[in-house]
Every structure is written in C-alpha cells, then in structure tokens.
Amino acid sequence: MKINYVNPDHVHALVDLPTHLCIEEMAQLFKGSSSHWINENNLGHGKFGWGRGYGVFSVSHSSAAEVAKYIANQEEHHRKRSFVEELKILVERHGLQWRDEKTVETVPVASALPPAPR
DSSP, X not given: OOEEEEETTEEEEEOOOOTTOOXXXXXXXXXXHHHHHHXXXXXXXXXXXXXXXXXXXXXXXXXXHXXXXXXXXXXXXXXXXXXXXXXXXXXXXXXXXXXXXXXXEEOOOGXXXXXXXX
C-alpha cells in the first residue's frame, strides 16, 4: 500500500496490486486482516466489521503521485464535500451510474459509443 486515509465512514487506499492477486482477493485480505487487528486490539466499541462492498478505480503509473496527493488531502477535502457527494461525482465521472440503493453499475457512456448500425 502506498498511501491511505481512514475516515469513520470510508477508507481511501492507493495500492500497488501484486499480479498474483485479483481485486476481490485484495479487498478480502484488506478487510479481513484489518477487522481482525482492530478487534484483537479492542480499538472499537464492540465487534468491528466492514460494511458490504467496496469501490475500486484503476490508476495509471503516471497518475499515482496525483492520486496520492488527493488521498493525503482527504481531511481538508471532506470539509467541503461529503463522502457520498464525492463518490457520486467519481462514479459519474468514470462512466458509471449512481443508483439510489447505494450501488453503482457499469453503463456505457453515450458519447463513447459508436453510432448504431442502420
């Protein structure tokens, strides 16, 4: 992990994913090991557990420094915009569709689609 930011309702992490791991395995390891550590060290009130799901965006190597800076400034950033507002913007910016039941789905961006055959 290159950099992270922890907030009561979400976590940002910039991860250099090893080639032998898929995203689902990385999320399971991240959530499982951190939950275990938090509970073993009694860092919360009662048993800690992550919520369902996660969001993942890929980042080019050339953009990693910019993303690291973005993550490092999260405390200041979230004074201006809530996590949900931020996530909604990211979801829509990357061609996904926000759904009110707090999930997103991949949808084609209309402007990126080739013209329909006639």
